[in-house]
Amino acid sequence: MNLARQIEQYLTQPLLELVQDISKKAAEQGQRVYLVGGIVRDLFLGYPNFDLDLVVEGDAVKLAQQVAEASQAKLLAHRRFGTAKLRYENFTLDLATARKENYARPGALPAVTPGALKDDLIRRDFSINAMAISLATNDYGELVDPYQGKSDLEHRLIRILHPESFSDDATRILRGVRYEQRFGFEFEAQTAQLLRRDIPMLDTISGDRIRHELELILEEKQPELAVRRLGELGVLSRISPSLKGDGWITEKFDKARRLKKSAQLPSLYFCLLVYSFRERGIEQFLARLNIPAKLSRAMHDTLRLKARLPLLDKSSLKPSEIYYLLREYEPLAIQANAIASDEKEGTSSLITQRHLQLFLTKLRYVRTALDGEELKRLGISAGPEMGKVLQILHKAKLDGEVRTRADEKNLALSLSLKL
Ligand code: ATP
Ligand code: MG
Secondary structure (H helix, E strand, O other): EEEEHHHHOOOHHHHHHHHHHHHHHHHHHEEEEEEEEHHHHHHHHHOOOEEEEEEEEEOHHHHHHHHHHHHHHOOEEEHHHHHEEEEOOOOOEEEEEEEEEEEEOOOOOEEEEEEHHHHHHHHOEEEHHEEEEEEEHHOEEEEEEEEEHOOOOOOEEEOEOOHHHHHOOHHHHHHHHHHHHHHHHHHHHHHHHHHOOHHHHHOOOOOOHHHHHHHHHHHHHHHHHHEEEHHHHHHHHHHHOHHHHHHHHHHHHHHHHHHHHOOOOOHHHHHHOOOOOHHHHHHHHHHOOOOOHHHHHHHHHHHHHHHHHHOOOOOOOHHHHHHHHOOOOOOOHHHHHHHHHOOOOOOHHHHHHHHHHHHHHOOOOOOOOHHHHHHHHHOOOOHHHHHHHHHHHHHHHHHHOOHHHHHHHHHHHHHHHOO
């Protein structure tokens, strides 16, 4: 099957030109080069994908260097792994030397030696990700599909390439569910059976690798689908006994997405995932996934704040009091509480909700108009005195007692007389 025409329609003009340039350079060097993995899959599905993955039978780093020379791209080469990344303005291009892998034991990183395209395809996770398109000049556009990936795409199936696939690398369990839910596919029958059999093999995977795959899931459009499925399969509880993917999570993830459209969404999802955890559960989870310090703080704060929410349930609280109650928590943790707690579920009140929102949308951004320099000009000396004046100004501003610059000046002057 030749896909030259489809490539032309699918790739944007700059990508197409790049691919053709690479094809030419590879031919000059007598190397064969292929488009592989997600991009081939997405070309058939008609999904957009701007990550170009290329496999080179030969020396990927050498080819990458040549391509980089003639363009504006930034080159990042890993000679030891035979891989190179070219970073352009709007996309990246990964080139890898075709390789053969050998797993000494489950979960271990494989031993790698150079190989042919076929060796490179069989080490992949699923048939739908194990297709390639030749960019060589003599068969440009030819599909290479040794594991019937195209047929599986048509039948909407996720299939592993050999029975020990999940046990060699149990992160594939998480990856499989991610694709299953993203595309609305199903696991092929034997794959489904082996997946269930090999769930305990997740124990052989390092925290960093599990976390990375979870992050990929949380970057999906609707991660709750995969989270829910992982819950049903018993994958979540294998990772951490307290982890659940129930209807509550589905609802809160959806709410989080409606409220927050930002790069921070995955971190917010992490905070929501632990919302119903007890202290022991969260410690176990943080350790198992080797969660980095900042996110770990946000997750801890989420639970600490949850325990203190009742303090916010008082309509007489002044804005400054709300500010002092909440400023010690990571904003992400406050956001997580605003989403997770619910007056209908009895975990919050309307007043509490209003106070959380007030902090998130306004109070945390309040700054005095005057700064230290200006206070000095008013005759206030640097040091504890100024600190005190600034704090009082800030509090007055939070509570709406001063509004303009002139208000602040007047207040500062009257304070400096008293101090
Ligand atoms: P997407 O980025 O859209 O999720 P992708 O196919 O590009 O899909 P990546 O995670 O970017 O996925 O990985 C690139 C390719 O590397 C995959 O297509 C797959 O063939 C291979 N791959 C990644 N992780 C594994 C793994 N754990 N085992 C085997 N092959 C893998
Ligand atoms: Mg990718």
